[in-house]
Structure formats: structure tokens, C-alpha cells
Amino acid sequence: MGVTRRTLRLGAFLLTPGYHVASWRHPTARADGGLDFAHYRELLHTAERGRFDMFFVADGVGIRTPYRDADELSRWGRFLQFDPLTLLSALAVHTTHIGLAATASTTYNEPFHIARKFASIDHLSAGRAAWNIVTSVTDAEARNFNRDSQPDHTARYQRAREFMEVVTGLWDSWDDDAFGYDKEAGRYFEPDGMHVLDHKGEHFSVRGPLNVARPPQGYPVLIQAGASADGQDFAARWAEVVFTAAQTLDEARTFYRGMKRQAAAYGRDPGQMKVMPGLFPVVGRTRAEAEDKYAVLQELVDPVVGLGLLTQLLGDVDISGCPLDGPLPELPPTQGSTSRQQLVYDKARREGLTIKELYRSLTGGRGHRIVIGTPEDVADLMEEWFTDEAADGFNVMPPVLPQGLDDFVDLVVPELQRRGLFRTEYESTTLRGNLGLDRPARGAAAELPLSTGPVQVQE
Amino acid sequence: MGVTRRTLRLGAFLLTPGYHVASWRHPTARADGGLDFAHYRELLHTAERGRFDMFFVADGVGIRTPYRDADELSRWGRFLQFDPLTLLSALAVHTTHIGLAATASTTYNEPFHIARKFASIDHLSAGRAAWNIVTSVTDAEARNFNRDSQPDHTARYQRAREFMEVVTGLWDSWDDDAFGYDKEAGRYFEPDGMHVLDHKGEHFSVRGPLNVARPPQGYPVLIQAGASADGQDFAARWAEVVFTAAQTLDEARTFYRGMKRQAAAYGRDPGQMKVMPGLFPVVGRTRAEAEDKYAVLQELVDPVVGLGLLTQLLGDVDISGCPLDGPLPELPPTQGSTSRQQLVYDKARREGLTIKELYRSLTGGRGHRIVIGTPEDVADLMEEWFTDEAADGFNVMPPVLPQGLDDFVDLVVPELQRRGLFRTEYESTTLRGNLGLDRPARGAAAELPLSTGPVQVQE
Incomplete structure (x- = not known):
């Protein structure tokens, strides 16, 4: 195995108590798991044992399930969840290698808070933080933030682009070695190492500097999931991990190649962008067992x-x-x-x-690829998509927790490892190190051309 | 000792690496402690061993020290700090009894985020969260949030009052027993237990409900430190712990009695508001040793x-x-x-x-009472202020960390315990339980009259 051999990346998309809409009704589900830290800690230890690159927390700033009344919402269930940054901070100090990715919206946050919170988690975890950048989708979220409905798609992305300039600029407030804490000389930091952002733009005026040192990873890892033209353009400029949904190998390959091409058009190394589709695996020791597992869940919808x-x-x-x-x-x-x-x-x-x-x-995959079968079936699909350059890895979405994660770690991961597709030990203690992403130097974000919106890409 | 005996409350105000402005230059200080989780964890274990009611994190959303250039800021030092909610979440899962109070500004946050984050920490810590409500003071913070300067004092408190209505309303989104997770019936919660806030006010439109269950404490404990007329009125209506600064017993007593009177005027039980002045203790085994310790710090300014x-x-x-x-x-x-x-x-x-x-x-106390002396001297002052009803307790501000906290816990706490003024074991695992504060029923915040600004209080 050569040192440059490409290997799979895996995210654990642990929407508690499972990605399946009826998961909370499953006999093995921890229906009350959304607000149970011990449950999450157990899941993270399992994911770390399975050598996952990262734990990925989806989130919305409000209840995003559509409902007309309390009775209908009660049938949906499954919406209680810790604030993701709160959860990740607590998990950071109970884990040592796995990356910690939280969703936060550029539409309903201020960049100073986001820069500071993710920098804090990156320090707390010694370099394992990632930010899943979203612009939010539902009017239910808008109504918790002084609006009747979402700003339109274009306006959300315009704000998001400026938001990124501010956040990365704040992370660049200090040289990596600025803080010497020289007690004798009375110099807390080297004055040349301070860089005041003084951003004045269309949406934000933010002076800085940040009151947190430069994050251990330079910038926490940037993740993005938009698949629209605006979303792809944004990802091409900013995302180091692209979370996507694809049903077929062809669809995934087309998306993968398009994304890499768009990243290159921004002057980026396409290898520094990892495309990771969602995967909803229902694993059984036999195909019949897997089909039965899925049928049990579908019956509960x-x-x-x-x-x-x-x-x-x-x-x-x-x-x-x-x-x-x-x-x-x-x-x-x-x-x-x-x-x-x-x-x-x-x-x-x-x-x-x-x-x-x-x-x-x-109902199960909600647009993401479902695979129902033996560990070999699941590994076959993953290997095919990976080898054909339709994916650099996957965000694994267990149908029910903890069972679905246990199945994946105990049955599928060993099969991937046997095939030489996946690590048996972590390469690094930072998320960048494990994902094979370079640590950006101070000022790196400002060096690439600013994105101003989608451009035509030649097929 | 009767069950109704009034006992001291203690907050550990652990501004790292110490409350003294020159603390970071002290030979024993952890100058780089502001971003070192292991340092905080050690401090919290010490404070929990000392039976402190709570750990209190001061905060600003920006660098609040006044400086003209990087050279001057470098002389100040001591401004790096984790985002406080990030820090408290991580500390919550490493402690079992001590309360966890974080500062968050009503001027530069949205109420939905604040309600959700503090509710999350209250769940994570099984009922130990507190929110220190501030309206922010410096223009430096304003400049990180799209402004050139602070909104005026009156405008900040107007926003803060509405902010509280929204936050407590969101915490009241669900009955305490709303969530039954009935898998068989397919009912995640009891529909009658959901309460949609649908707030529409001057500053905020927030629909709710919150996607977190009602906090274990009902509401996290509310702390406030404003001492202006607006601040006192706000505290009278909302604060369960009032953090204050007083130099003399007379000053403290006047403030204490005024606060309790104002709380009563809002229909509150004054015993449900704990007034806790700041105390900057320099402790030595002898008075000379204490004086020497202080002189060392002052020389470093x-x-x-x-x-x-x-x-x-x-x-x-x-x-x-x-x-x-x-x-x-x-x-x-x-x-x-x-x-x-x-x-x-x-x-x-x-x-x-x-x-x-x-x-x-x-330089040392920055408006807070300094006491320099033996453990007996420090206990004498605390006992006098407590017995004379000038204080229900104190926020202890160690000059240098970890030394100043060790001194207090090892020398002063045993003296307070010998005098029967302070607990030897925690009474409860929740902060409300330890502070002697009732758990508010759902809707409690909405039952008291709304505050609309300071009123004249007869002396």
C-alpha cells in the first residue's frame, strides 16, 4: 500500500434516535436520546472505535417537521436535540481522535459568535472541530428570528459569502505563534502578530480581533451541503467536505466531477475537497435479515x-x-x-x-442512497462509488440508534478494512490530519478569488 | 442548627489567570490558562471540593480592555478566553454538583439561541445552569456586531426586558411532563403539553416552540449585575442572584435592602433573590504574608x-x-x-x-471590595456583611489562579464552615437546590407584572 493511496472518509451522521422518520418508535431505539448526554457519549465511543473521521450533527433552529397542530407534530416526534455546539463541546473532552462537526446557519447567526464558538471548540478538542455551513431552509426557523418567511435563496447565499469572509478573517486575527506570554517583559503577545480585520461590507461591519487565538487547525474544517447552483458555487469556493445526496452512481459521479472542476476553477486543489454523499445502510447478516429490519421500520411510519x-x-x-x-x-x-x-x-x-x-x-433515506443487505453488499456499493470517483467517502446515516451504528461498526467497517479501503488506526489527532486536508496558513482564505455567485462551468 | 438557618452562598469568579490586572505576569500564574481546558477542569474540581455554589464566567464579545495599538494591548494581556457556553458545556460533564453560570449579552444575541443554549446546558448538567444577563458595556463589542458604538443605556434595557419575556416564554414551550415517548401509540409527546409562544413585540417576533424540553430547573438560574436605576429595576423583576460591587458595609447594606424592597414591589419573595457582592481576597497565613502577596502583584502593574x-x-x-x-x-x-x-x-x-x-x-478589585489578611480576617468581613444583611453571599474573585482559589478553599472555607456559615456538603445536585431557590412552575415568569423601566422606590 503506497503512502499516496486514496482511502475512504467516513462521517457518522447520528441524528438521534435514528435517521429513519419512524426510528423513535423502534423497540431498540432510545426514544428520549436527543437530550441524553450519556447516550451520545456511548455513540461517539462506538464511532471512535470504528475509526470514523467525524461525528456530524445536523441541526435546525426550530422544529423543522411540517405540522398543522400538536397532534400531528406528536406523530412525527424525534425533534428534541441539544444545541449542537453545546453537545460537541461536552463530547470533545470525552473523545480523543474523532472529528466533531456541527451545523450552524449563516442566515440566523452573527459571524463573530460563530468564529469564536468554532475556534473555542477547535482549541477544546485540540484540532477536531468542523463547521457544517447552512443557510437554513424552513420558514419555521425564520419565524423564530423575527421574520415570517425565509429570505430568498440568492439573498441567503449573498449573506453566506460575506459571512465566510468575516469568519475566516476573524480566525486570522493572530499569527499562529503570536502568543508568547512573556511575563518578564510584560508582553502577552508579539505586537506584530495581531491583525485587526476591520471588515465593512454589505451585510456586516466587524472590527475584531477575535478574543481567541488562531485555531489549532488554522480554520476548523469547512463542510457544506448545498447542491443548487448557488450551493455548488459556494462549496467550490469554501467547502473542504461536501455533503451531498445521490441516488445512483451516475448521478453521484456527475456531481463529484462537477464539484472538483468548480473547485479547480477557483484555483483550489480538487484533492483538498472531499465529496461525501449520505448513505442510509440497513445491514443484516443475510439479505433477508436486512430486508426484515427495514420492513419493521417502514411498518412504523x-x-x-x-x-x-x-x-x-x-x-x-x-x-x-x-x-x-x-x-x-x-x-x-x-x-x-x-x-x-x-x-x-x-x-x-x-x-x-x-x-x-x-x-x-x-421515508428512509429522504433523498439519500439506501442500501439494504449484507456487510459485503454495503461495502460493494461503497467501494464502487469510491473507486469510480463518485465519492471520497460517505456520511453514514444509521436508521436506528444505537443499533444501526453498532451494525455498521461491527460488520461493515471490518469488511472495508479487509479490502484496504479504510483505516485501522487514526493517522492523526486532528480532523484535518485524518481527512488528509492541509492546514491553511494565516490569510489563506483571503488569497483565493472572492466568490460572487454561480458561474457557468463547461461540461 | 435549624433547617431554616440562613447560610452563605459562594460563587467562584474565576477570570483566568486571575482577577488582578497583572495576574498573568505572576510567577505562579497559568498565563496561557484562558484556552487550556485542563486548567479550568482543575479549578472546577477545586471549587467543587470547596463546596462553592457556582462557577461564574465573566465574558465580553470582543476585547474589552482599552488600547490604542497592539503594543498597548500586549501590556494588558489576559484577554484570551473560551466562549463561555462552550467552556461550561465541557465542564458540565466533568463535575457533579457545582453550578455553572455563563455571561451572555441581550444586546448582541437572539433570544431563541440563548433560550436553547442555556436549556441545553441545564439538561447536560442535570439542573446546574445559570445565565448572567448583561446588556454589554463597551463600544469595542458594538464594533464586532455591525455598530460603531453601544446603543444607549435605556435602549439596551428596553431590549433586555423584552428579551427576557421571549426567553422565559420559550423555556415554557412544554409542560414538564409533556414528553412520554409512547412508541406503541406513536405519540412522542402529549399534545396538550405543547405551548406555542407566538411572541410579537417591539424588538422580537419569535414563534417557538423550543426544540428542547423544559429545563430541569424550570428556568436556569437568572443572574444580573446592573447597579444603575435601570439595572436595579431589571434585577428586581428578573434576577435570582444579584452580582454587585460595594466598597463598604454601609454601601452594601443600602444596596441590599433597596434590592429586596424593589423585588417585593414586583410581588416577589425577597428571599428568592440572593445578593452577592464581589470579594477580592488576598489571603495569607499572617497579615504580613497577605500584604506581601498583594505587593508582588501591584509591582507587576x-x-x-x-x-x-x-x-x-x-x-x-x-x-x-x-x-x-x-x-x-x-x-x-x-x-x-x-x-x-x-x-x-x-x-x-x-x-x-x-x-x-x-x-x-x-487595580486589584476594580470596584469590588478588597480584603487582605488572614483566613480569620476574610471570614470576619464575610460574616459581618452576611449577618448585617448586606450580602447573602459573595462572588469570590481570586487575584491569581490557581493559587488564589487554593488559598480560599484550603484556608477560608474551613474557617467559614467552623463558624457554621457555610455548608460542608452540597444540599442538592441542582443549582437551585443549593442556592435555596424554588423551581419555577411553567408560566411563572409571565405571572409577575411586566417591567417597563425603573420606578421610584420610597426609602
Whole structure:
């Protein structure tokens, strides 16, 4: 095995008590796990034993499930969750190698807070923090922050781009070796090592400097998941990990190549961007056992939840008047996550599904690739996507926790390791070190051209 | 000792590496402690061994020391610090009894984030979270949040009052027993137990509900330190712990009685508000040893820092043209912390101090009471203030860490315990339980009259 051999990256997408919408009703699920630190600590120890690169916390600033009343929301369930930065800080000091990625919105935060909090977690974890940058999707979140609805897609990304300039600028407030704490001379830091940002832009005026030293990783690892034109452009400029959803190898490969090309167009090394699709694995010792496991979960889906989920995936389009046994109608444009809407619509047309068939098919993976089978089946798919350059790795979304993570770590990880696709020991104690990402020098973010929005990329 | 006997409350105000401005230059100081989690963990274990009610993290959203250039800031030093909520989350899972109080500003945050983060820490710590509510003081902080200067005092408190209605309303999103996680029936919660806030006010529109269950303490403990008329009115309505600064017993007693009277005027039980002045103790086995310890610190103060500190305490008033050996001139009104300015000015006049004498006298305690002496001397002062109803307890501000905290825990705490003034074991595992504060029922905050600003209180 050569030193330059490309190996898989794995994220543990541990939406508690499971990624499946009915997960909390499963007999083995920790239904109350969302606010139980001991449950998360156990999951993280399992993921670290499985040599995962990182733990990934999805989040919304509000209850994002669509509901008309308390009764309907009660059927959805599964929305209680610690604030992700609170959770990651506590987990940081209970783990030693696994990366810690939290979602935070550029639409509903101020850049100074975000810069400081992620820098703090990077110091606390000695270099294992990552930020999943989102612009938020639902009007439910907007309504918790002085608005009736989301700003439109373009406006959100304009703010997000300036937000990144400010946050990376604040992380660059100090030279890496600025702080000498010279007691004798009475010099806490070397004066030349301070850099006042003094940003004045369209959305933000932020003077700085940050009251936290430069993060151990330079910048915490930057993750992004937008798949729209704006989202891809943003990822091309900023993301070091791209979290994406793809159903087929072809779709994933097209996306992968497009992303790498767009990163190169920004003057970046495409190898410094890891594309990691979501993967929803239902693992059994036999295929029949795996199918049975999935069937148990599907049986637990409340019909109200199934239809509500489809409505949400379509960007809050009202399809309540459409016959469940008929096809999906043509859809109007929305201000939600337009790329996700398109994926769902394409799937319905490609497979000729009725509305009911469609929501049943989406209940588990919600746009992400589902694989149901033996550890070898799961590893086969991962190897194929990885080898064909459709993925640099995967965000693994266990259907039910802790069982789904145990299955993956105990059954699939050893198979990946046997094939030489995945590490048996961590290479580093930092997330950058494990992901194979360079540590950015101070000022690195400001050196690439500013992004001003999507550009045409030649296929 | 009767069960109703009043006992002291103690907060550990652990500004790392010490409360004294020159602390970081002290030979025993952990100059780099502000970003060292192991250092904080050790301090917390010491404070928990000393049976402190709570650890109290001061904070600013920016570098609040006044400086003209990097050279001057370098002489100040001592400004690196974890984001306090990040730090408390990590400390929560390494401690079992001590309360965890973090400062967060109502001027530069959104109420949904604050409600969620403190609720998360309260769950994470099983009922030990407290929020020190500030409206922020310095223009340096304003400049990190899209402003050139602070909003004026009145505007900040108007926002703060509405902020509290929203935050407590969000904490009341769910009945205490709303979440039953009934897998069989497919009911995550009891629909009647959900309460949508739907707040629409002058500063905020926040719909809710919160995506975190009601905090274990009902509401995290509310702390406030404003001493101006607006600040006192705010504290009277909201604060369960009042952090204050007083130089003399008389001053402390007047403040204490005024606060309790104002709380009663809002219909509150004055016993449910604990007044805790700051105390800066320099402890030696003999008085001479204590004096020597203080002299060592005072010798380390850079003259640039001494004058800068005074300027800051006076609310950024420029006194650079005034002779150091002359008296303080008459001061113009400012938008900063007007109550603190008055305290400093009163002290200068009362003691007939020159500018130089004034800044030297303020370097250590910065407005808080300094006590330099034996453990008995320190306990005598605490006992007198406590017995005379000038204080329900103290926020202890060790000059240098870890030494100053070790001294207090090893020397002063046993003396307080011998006198029957302080606990030898924790009474509870929640902060409310230890402080003797009732757990508020859902809706409790909305039942008291709304505060609309300071009212005249008869002396």
C-alpha cells in the first residue's frame, strides 16, 4: 500500500434516535436520546472505535417537521436535540481522535459568535472541530428570528459569502505563534502578530480581533451541503467536505466531477475537497435479515408523517389535494432547497411512482442512497462509488440508534478494512490530519478569488 | 442548627489567570490558562471540593480592555478566553454538583439561541445552569456586531426586558411532563403539553416552540449585575442572584435592602433573590504574608495599564490630559455602565485620591471590595456583611489562579464552615437546590407584572 493511496472518509451522521422518520418508535431505539448526554457519549465511543473521521450533527433552529397542530407534530416526534455546539463541546473532552462537526446557519447567526464558538471548540478538542455551513431552509426557523418567511435563496447565499469572509478573517486575527506570554517583559503577545480585520461590507461591519487565538487547525474544517447552483458555487469556493445526496452512481459521479472542476476553477486543489454523499445502510447478516429490519421500520411510519415528509422534501408545496395513487403534479418554483426538490421529482418520474409509492420510497433515506443487505453488499456499493470517483467517502446515516451504528461498526467497517479501503488506526489527532486536508496558513482564505455567485462551468 | 438557618452562598469568579490586572505576569500564574481546558477542569474540581455554589464566567464579545495599538494591548494581556457556553458545556460533564453560570449579552444575541443554549446546558448538567444577563458595556463589542458604538443605556434595557419575556416564554414551550415517548401509540409527546409562544413585540417576533424540553430547573438560574436605576429595576423583576460591587458595609447594606424592597414591589419573595457582592481576597497565613502577596502583584502593574483601567472604569472618559498627581475632574455623562463610573468617582472624592492613587487603589478589585489578611480576617468581613444583611453571599474573585482559589478553599472555607456559615456538603445536585431557590412552575415568569423601566422606590 503506497503512502499516496486514496482511502475512504467516513462521517457518522447520528441524528438521534435514528435517521429513519419512524426510528423513535423502534423497540431498540432510545426514544428520549436527543437530550441524553450519556447516550451520545456511548455513540461517539462506538464511532471512535470504528475509526470514523467525524461525528456530524445536523441541526435546525426550530422544529423543522411540517405540522398543522400538536397532534400531528406528536406523530412525527424525534425533534428534541441539544444545541449542537453545546453537545460537541461536552463530547470533545470525552473523545480523543474523532472529528466533531456541527451545523450552524449563516442566515440566523452573527459571524463573530460563530468564529469564536468554532475556534473555542477547535482549541477544546485540540484540532477536531468542523463547521457544517447552512443557510437554513424552513420558514419555521425564520419565524423564530423575527421574520415570517425565509429570505430568498440568492439573498441567503449573498449573506453566506460575506459571512465566510468575516469568519475566516476573524480566525486570522493572530499569527499562529503570536502568543508568547512573556511575563518578564510584560508582553502577552508579539505586537506584530495581531491583525485587526476591520471588515465593512454589505451585510456586516466587524472590527475584531477575535478574543481567541488562531485555531489549532488554522480554520476548523469547512463542510457544506448545498447542491443548487448557488450551493455548488459556494462549496467550490469554501467547502473542504461536501455533503451531498445521490441516488445512483451516475448521478453521484456527475456531481463529484462537477464539484472538483468548480473547485479547480477557483484555483483550489480538487484533492483538498472531499465529496461525501449520505448513505442510509440497513445491514443484516443475510439479505433477508436486512430486508426484515427495514420492513419493521417502514411498518412504523404513520401515514400523516409519510405525506408530510413528501410535502417538506418538495419545499412546502401543497399536494394535499392530489390523489395518493396518482402521479406527482408539475411543481412551482419555491424559495426552499430547490436542488432537493428536483432530486425527488426526478426520482418520481424516473421510476414512474405514485405519490404514495414515492413517499414510501423516501421515508428512509429522504433523498439519500439506501442500501439494504449484507456487510459485503454495503461495502460493494461503497467501494464502487469510491473507486469510480463518485465519492471520497460517505456520511453514514444509521436508521436506528444505537443499533444501526453498532451494525455498521461491527460488520461493515471490518469488511472495508479487509479490502484496504479504510483505516485501522487514526493517522492523526486532528480532523484535518485524518481527512488528509492541509492546514491553511494565516490569510489563506483571503488569497483565493472572492466568490460572487454561480458561474457557468463547461461540461 | 435549624433547617431554616440562613447560610452563605459562594460563587467562584474565576477570570483566568486571575482577577488582578497583572495576574498573568505572576510567577505562579497559568498565563496561557484562558484556552487550556485542563486548567479550568482543575479549578472546577477545586471549587467543587470547596463546596462553592457556582462557577461564574465573566465574558465580553470582543476585547474589552482599552488600547490604542497592539503594543498597548500586549501590556494588558489576559484577554484570551473560551466562549463561555462552550467552556461550561465541557465542564458540565466533568463535575457533579457545582453550578455553572455563563455571561451572555441581550444586546448582541437572539433570544431563541440563548433560550436553547442555556436549556441545553441545564439538561447536560442535570439542573446546574445559570445565565448572567448583561446588556454589554463597551463600544469595542458594538464594533464586532455591525455598530460603531453601544446603543444607549435605556435602549439596551428596553431590549433586555423584552428579551427576557421571549426567553422565559420559550423555556415554557412544554409542560414538564409533556414528553412520554409512547412508541406503541406513536405519540412522542402529549399534545396538550405543547405551548406555542407566538411572541410579537417591539424588538422580537419569535414563534417557538423550543426544540428542547423544559429545563430541569424550570428556568436556569437568572443572574444580573446592573447597579444603575435601570439595572436595579431589571434585577428586581428578573434576577435570582444579584452580582454587585460595594466598597463598604454601609454601601452594601443600602444596596441590599433597596434590592429586596424593589423585588417585593414586583410581588416577589425577597428571599428568592440572593445578593452577592464581589470579594477580592488576598489571603495569607499572617497579615504580613497577605500584604506581601498583594505587593508582588501591584509591582507587576504596567503604568500604561493602570491609567487605561481607570479610563475604562470611568466609561471611556479621556483623562489623558489630566495631571496624575491631581484630582479627578468633573465627569460628563456617558452611555457606558453609569453606576460603575459613579462608584469610582465617589471613592476618589471620599478618600481624596489623586488620579495615580486612585488607579493604584482600583487595580486589584476594580470596584469590588478588597480584603487582605488572614483566613480569620476574610471570614470576619464575610460574616459581618452576611449577618448585617448586606450580602447573602459573595462572588469570590481570586487575584491569581490557581493559587488564589487554593488559598480560599484550603484556608477560608474551613474557617467559614467552623463558624457554621457555610455548608460542608452540597444540599442538592441542582443549582437551585443549593442556592435555596424554588423551581419555577411553567408560566411563572409571565405571572409577575411586566417591567417597563425603573420606578421610584420610597426609602
